[in-house]
Amino acid sequence: MAMNLSDADIYNLRHGFTQNLLKNALIRIDYSGVNNIDSWIQDNQGFMQSYFDSYERGMRNQALLRLTSPEDIAKTLSIPVDEVKKVTVHEFNQWKGKEMDFVTMLVTNYYMTLNIRCNNYKCIDPYLSLAVRFMESMYGKFGFFKVQRIGIRKIGGGIFDNMKEVSKIYKPTLFFGESVSVESIDVFNRRYEDNFGFTDKKMKANSIRILRLNSHGKLQVLLDLDCYIDQFNIEVNDYDIKGNSWEIMTAINNQQFRLFLDAVQEEYISRKGAL
Numbered sequence: 001m002a003m004n005l006s007d008a009d010i011y012n013l014r015h016g017f018t019q020n021l022l023k024n025a026l027i028r029i030d031y032s033g034v035n036n037i038d039s040w041i042q043d044n045q046g047f048m049q050s051y052f053d054s055y056e057r058g059m060r061n062q063a064l065l066r067l068t069s070p071e072d073i074a075k076t077l078s079i080p081v082d083e084v085k086k087v088t089v090h091e092f093n094q095w096k097g098k099e100m101d102f103v104t105m106l107v108t109n110y111y112m113t114l115n116i117r118c119n120n121y122k123c124i125d126p127y128l129s130l131a132v133r134f135m136e137s138m139y140g141k142f143g144f145f146k147v148q149r150i151g152i153r154k155i156g157g158g159i160f161d162n163m164k165e166v167s168k169i170y171k172p173t174l175f176f177g178e179s180v181s182v183e184s185i186d187v188f189n190r191r192y193e194d195n196f197g198f199t200d201k202k203m204k205a206n207s208i209r210i211l212r213l214n215s216h217g218k219l220q221v222l223l224d225l226d227c228y229i230d231q232f233n234i235e236v237n238d239y240d241i242k243g244n245s246w247e248i249m250t251a252i253n254n255q256q257f258r259l260f261l262d263a264v265q266e267e268y269i270s271r272k273g274a275l
Contacts (some may be wrong), residue, residue, distance in 0.1 A: 005261070010254045013261070015123060017273040021169070022121050022156040027114040027131050027249075028068060028228075029151075030076045033144030034109045040141050041090050041107070047137065051130060052105065053094035068106070068113050076149045076230060077110055084110055097126055105130075124152070124253060132245045139242050147241045150249060151228030152256050157221045159214070166211070166221055169268045169275075175211045175221070188213040201236050203229045203255055209263075223263055227256035 005013075034040070041048075041057075048055070074081040087108045095103035102117040112134055114127050138145045160166045166175070175190055189212040197204040208224035229239065229252060239248060261269060 005258065007250075007254055010257055013269070014257055019273040019275065020118075020121060020156065021158050021273075022118045022154055024118065024153075024155040025116040025121070025124055025127070026068070026153040026155075027116075027124075027127060027151070028149070028153070029112045029131060029135065029147060030073050030110065030149040031112075031138070031145060031147050032077055032110075033146045034138070034142050037088070037090065037107060037109045040138065043141065044137060047133070048092055048105075051096055052092040052103075053096060054092065056091045056093075058088050068111070073111050079110070084108075099126060103127070107134075128246070128249050128253065132249060135241065135245050147234070149228060149230045150241070150252060151226055152249070152252050153224070153226035154256060154260070155222065155224045157210075157223055160219045160221060162219065166219055167265070169264055170221060170223065171263060171265060174209050174223075174263055197233075198255070201233060203227060203233055203252060205255070205259060207259060207263075223260070225256055225259045225263075227252050227259065 070084040071081050074084045077084075087110060090107040092105040092107075093103070095101065097103075099122065100120045102119060104113075104115045104117075106113045106115075112131070114131060116124070116127055135147065158169075163172065166172065175192070190210065192207075192209045194207045195204070196207075205228070206224075206226040208222070210220075210222040210224075212220050214220050229237075229248070233239070234241070241248060
């Protein structure tokens with residue numbers, strides 16, 4: 001059902017949610033054609049100061065690097081992974097917007113990430129707007145700038161007393177397939193991962209679902225959805241990222257939200273995320 005909703009329906013649903021279980025949202029852009037990101041940083045200090053109060057050069061935020069796989073970026077750009085790992089990282093913090101989320105932006109010669117640690121999260125649109133402005137400025141600065149991948153990843157979940165509580169929000173079939181045929185076992189950790197492309201070839205997605213029993217006997221549920229376009233999608237669809245970056249990023253986010261809607265119960269959607 002969710003896959004057939006119009007963009008207008010998706011927009012209304014996204015903006016209508018009053019609560020959510022989102023923990024992290026991550027926007028990642030991989031690119032080539034940048035020989036010296038330091039020059040962009042120097043030229044765009046005023047631009048970045050309009051969004052952030054804090055800046056550090058050369059720091060490697062390990063928590064963020066766990067969300068942003070150097071191996072994945074290296075594969076996308078067809079470069080050695082060591083090149084990605086050793087590159088200088090420019091880190092911006094202390095978001096100035098009215099949003100209450102904790103936002104960190106990393107900029108390097110090879111990728112940009114916006115990590116939103118959700119705190120009373122409302123909407124991703126302000127962060128999409130920053131990502132679009134970033135790409136526009138990069139196209140203006142570097143003549144050979146080329147976007148290789150754009151992805152929007154959202155990680156959410158919660159802690160529940162039992163499967164009945166889980167099933168009020170999530171569709172249980174996403175977390176329970178066939179188990180091993182052995183008597184007297186208790187499953188305490190389940191992990192499912194699907195990597196797929198949509199049949200229209202417009203984009204791809206990764207879907208990870210994890211359910212585990214914690215030390216307090218509670219069920220921890222995690223839903224990790226990553227929707228993206230890579231070089232294959234860009235070439236097949238002849239995407240004009242320079243001219244249509246907002247439309248492309250919005251389409252990725254809408255498809256990501258459709259995947260989320262397909263994973264949760266109709267009643268949860270009708271309550272607009274209220275628990």
